[in-house]
Amino acid sequence: MRQALAIAGRDLRATYVSAFGIGCTAAFAALAGVLLVFDLRGNQARLDLWFSSLFVALGLLAALLALRAFAEEERSGTLELLLTSPVRLWQVAFGKLFGVVGVLVAVIAATVVCPLLVANMGNPDAGPIVTGYVGLFLVGIGFLALGLAVSASTPNPLVAAAGTAAVLVALWLAGVLAGGLGGRLKVVLQYLSPTSHVTGFLRGTLAVADVAYFLSMTVVGVVAVIVVLGTRR
């Protein structure tokens, strides 16, 4: 685990020493503020619409971070060094994941001022805010893990970003497609779609199925990274 944390620390430092990491975090915070104004146009002290917009924004963030993960490292030639060093593949996979999760935590932390402002002005229900943040964290980790898997499988950073976006859109489309179907296929496709798993976080409930879904997405992403790196080693 120490190696994994060392990789994560190195990645996190590299992200925040560059303008990319600072710019991403600042832009996400500003976007959250603009979205908050749109949400409050309903004249209600509630943040469900704000959180649902942030879930979409997290998909974009995952694509951006995927761009820099393995693909960028391969382009600059440092991936070869990493894969030939005496670290195990799972340590590399978890190290990379922890690195982007660090960015995720920073980005989410930058939005905390929004609910504080709403609480200062009105009387929002605290429950949906807590579950909303739990949702942001789980959704973020799941999306980032998928992004890492896509990034590990291509040397081109732009393809990595586009591929991550394509995977997330495909999952979203599964839910849309399910609307016109019936039977078990409908149930399966609906379950596969993230949209059917964020409703609970927005209304203030934490369902085991929703938590299990996003943790599974994370596990699948990490396992895919290990498998892809294994074939390339």
Add this chain to the structure above:
Amino acid sequence: MRGRLLGVAVVIAVVVGGNFLAYAHNAQADLSAAHRFTLAPQTKAVTDQVHGPLKIIAFLNNAGAAARDARFLLARYHELNRDITYSVLDPDADPGLARRYGISAYSSVVLTYKGRRVDAPSVDELDISTAIVRIVRGGAKPVCVVVGHGEPSLDDDTGQGLSKVRDVLQHNAYDVRPLDLTVGQASVPGDCAAVLLLGPREGLGPREVDALNAYAENAGRLMVVASSLSTANPNPLLEPWGVHFLGGLVVDPKRSESGDPTNVVVEDLPSASPVDQGVARLQFPATAGLAVSNNLHEGLTVERLAVTSDGSWDESNPDNELQFDAGDIPGPIVVASASDDSRVEASGETRVPGGGARVVRTRVLATGSDTWLTNDFLDRLGNRRFFVNALSWLTQEEQLLATTSQVSTDRSLPLTAERQARILVITVGLVPGAIIGTGLLAQVVFRRRRRRRQRQRQRQRR
């Protein structure tokens, strides 16, 4: 390689199995205030009875918070039973669909199941679960509507007609049957779940009154919608149940609409009766008053459902100037009442010693006006809800659920220009500025350190 494949297979099996178990158990923690989305155990039992596609369409203003809460609540029903699907539509955005379902106002909910349709008065747990029970039960309950005395017609689409009442009855799984007691044997069919007398303009004959009284006494369910514009005297039907129709015209200058003191807005609904549930205000134009007897026989209770304000009175001579004077009855005036009479009667059973007794329950709902039910007024304030509640109470369909969650709560926060500016300055200006400033500072510190280290290394080499 084989070991890696095996490992991947194990991980996939664990992921699929874990999700299957989580999906099947549907466990959740509700962190919302007052556990708004924890549905009652009765609701879970109700949804278990659905065995086929049940569609719920809620027609709501899409821009409002109510539409979002409706989606959240209806999603819970879908989570409990995947055969239940839902959509929340704006009648303005989907006028074709709204017209197809005969929806003309916001806050209408339509449930369809196996070719049947039932409407719910609102998107809250009690109403949706009750509607599911009704639609799953199937079969339409016959409701008999007395005709032959110049009553407003159920087929009349004009503002004075009752076509909306007919639609409400049909959409709530009631089979509407006209009941003409002036022809043939004057008796009410035994299968009438309720008899409605909706604003007769002419008096009922003695045989008709006898028939309706006989029906009421035999555990009957009667809705007497009297009219101040009529010569018909409903008292022979009401007085056995503790209510007296005063006649006249209620005048309420304090609570009335459009400058017309007889267009009464009722805000005092003091009863805990299910008929008043979910009703905040009523509009009762041209209503007469009702008086509740103080001398009720044992087993009879009368609820004052709707009462006008202190400043109102029942004008005994409405053709003259509307002014309180001698002969008028001072307010508050009851304009709607619900009588419930439970009594034990012998059934004639003699084989069981001391046995054979049965409980007979009569319910009579009375209003002093019929205008509130017309097409022009049914959708005003809580009139429609009041009528649906009254039907449910009469046919004894209310309270399938004892306690239910209150899904929609108002958390008003007007977004003033000052608040908007404050939010934008802090979230778009200060916070990103602080992040960029901190980041640049960190970069400067990092570079200086790096340069210092490089210099130290160079010195060491020298």
